Amino acid sequence: MSALVNSFFSLTRRSIFVKSRHFSVSSNSLNRFFDVPDNAPTLEENTEWLNSLQGPNKNLSQLDDYEYTYIVRDKSDLEDSEKNSEFIRFRSKKTKTVHTVVKAACDEDPYHILSIPASDYFLSSSPFSSLNAKRRPKAESVQSFSDLRVVKLKSGRGGDGEVSFFRDAGISAGPPDGGDGGDGGDVYVMASKEISSLHNIRSRYIAQDGTKGKKGQLDGKKGDSVYITVPVGTHIRWCPDPKEIRSLRNENTEEMVFHVKAVSDEYGSLLPKFIQLFRNAYKIGEGWIFKEKDDIYHSQKEYFTDLNEKVKQFDARIRETELLKDTFPIDGVDLGEVTEEPLLLLKGGKGGLGNMHFLTPMIRNPRFAKMGREGLEEHFIFELKLLADLGLVGLPNAGKSTLLRAISNAKPRVGHWEFTTLQPSIGTIQIRIDQPPFTVADIPGIVKGAKHNKGMGLNFLRHIERSGGLVFVVSLGSRNPVDDITTLVDELEEHRIEGKNVLVVATKADIDGSIEKFKVLKQFVEDRGWKIVPCSGLNKENIEKVIQLMAECSGKYI
């Protein structure tokens, strides 16, 4: 059965309705050679189908807007009207990025234009590859952990429809019996607890193309889909071509923006929700495959141009469905839990119609069929964000890893050099047998200037982005603990702290002179309305109190 013709869509966003059609298909293909096949659509069925396609005259050219998903613009080149402050700006709750709509959708143009700063895509994986070589051997191996991958994904192209005619003893040219092409394979993603890093994710995945239709009304095979397994906690977002991002980065310009076509989830809404993706497939009314006589010959024939006018409506419906499905949330997709079903990222192209559908009273020998539709080819950023209830934030060497060892079963590496921790680790703390445990993430240290990419930068903060609470770890062995916490707060910036519970753990309390320093620090911290607790991670002193306050800070037991 031709899935293509049979498709039944009930779509709300642009309210398109395609009638379901049924062509009977015989499963008894062995007999085909001897009988005139009864599973091809009959002449009457074809006529009825083609007539049903004539709907209200749609603006077909609007559907043919293949120009681009995005373009790169220099802010200084923008029209004054585009710089106007009246544009809609909104901050995404999830990603905290500010989006600007520079042009809202209207009747003539169904797309919003969203302006995204190029710097939003200047990302790198946490492992600190630029660490100086002397230090690196001491540091943890960074080979086996990766929390960021840019991947290129491609869904399969649909197979072409077949042009063929039934042949048998005594029948040299029977009715058309070319089957439809198979659909291209899709690209799916699944989240699993079995893996904990993105380092095995390849840089490209390509789904298989659908195969061509065959004679005897046989449809082509659907291309194999690709299933990508990522760890739970992976966040996926669409991104422009990384080559373009890299070249902008080389120019070192912060002034560049991507203008991305986007759509809302309901008609008339001003807030875009999805990025519109485009497939580079044939335009409405094109995509014919001719056997023997060419397109010039056919375009002069009235029977063909009449047919094509009707088939254009069919193309338009496929196209509308593609546009509806070929979108991706602007904020990306969060795979925070094990996926029950694979999640579709890119849909494969539809297979083309075989010539059996074009038998009409006017056309007895349709020597043409339709091509398959192209797949989608897009880049995505896969970002692993570990899920912990609390994140430990502190300067290098503050004693974060020692603290995590003291409070939990986790065994992060401890060392007296800076940047011992190069990859995040998570400890689990069971406070009472009848309550769920809470988790704490130990991440690399933050230095002054981290927000400008000093030290290990701030990229690894992605791992504590979603935690309920922040724990600032400050060493009382430091010269001036108040300076240290001020640095941390400055580097994190208010928006990363706001809305979170904050606890300050003053560690290394066993060191001489720590009492005086603690008093000053306590005053500073309490003025901000935060709680503070002293301890020694090394000697495991006051650890019970630390655990109790951390449990509170996690917000999990209230």
Ligand SMILES: Nc1nc2c(ncn2[C@@H]2O[C@H](COP(=O)(O)OP(=O)(O)OP(=O)(O)O)[C@@H](O)[C@H]2O)c(=O)[nH]1
């Ligand atoms: N005296 C004393 N030393 C400590 C204490 N906690 C940690 N240290 C020492 O401080 C040094 C750094 O400890 P780590 O736990 O590796 O510090 P970190 O904050 O994880 O450091 P990075 O991972 O490099 O950011 C080590 O030499 C520890 O032995 C403590 O409570 N008292």
Ligand SMILES: [Mg+2]
């Ligand atoms: Mg550490």
